[in-house]
Amino acid sequence: MLRSNTLLLLALTSTSAYTNPQKPIHQTPVNRATFLGTTAATCLTFLTASPANAKEVDASVKGTKADPAFQACLSTCLYECTKPKGSEQKSRAECIPECKAKCASTKEQLLLGDPKKN
Incomplete structure (x- = not known):
């Protein structure tokens, strides 16, 4: 206000x-x-907005699937991959493994589900 x-x-x-x-x-x-x-x-x-007002990423989510940088990269990659290119169009199921390999920075981000907690 x-x-x-x-x-x-x-x-x-x-x-x-x-x-x-x-x-x-x-x-x-x-x-x-x-x-x-x-x-x-x-x-x-x-x-x-100035960069000083930017929100810091929580240290507990860095390197996980909840990492905002990973989520943003994955979202952009999926959008680009599923766009129709001429008469061909890939499905999300085909694009997800490619995009995960491109965007992942840790082994946990490449996994399909959540790791088991012991």
């Missing part, structure tokens, strides 16, 4: 510079392209 309020306040203050002809703040000509460029750049600065 704080981010949207800050963004709204910033947008309102940046538009007031273009609507107040008595005190020119900028020496550039005020036209629609200048206004939209300034406003869009300001909004994008606050809306883009």
Whole structure:
């Protein structure tokens, strides 16, 4: 909520510079392209996520089937593999072993099921 309020306040203050002809703040000509460029750049600065806000992966899931990097690689590979190529199209059953071999970084990721817990 704080981010949207800050963004709204910033947008309102940046538009007031273009609507107040008595005190020119900028020496550039005020036209629609200048206004939209300034406003869009300001909004994008606050809306883009920085790498510092990225979520860290839990150490207990690294190297397992629940590893987000493995899941993302497998998903992308399956999508590319099952896309129709001309008149041929592979099934998911044909693509899964190929994609697992391509994306797996540990032996556990290559297994079919979950390992038995003793």
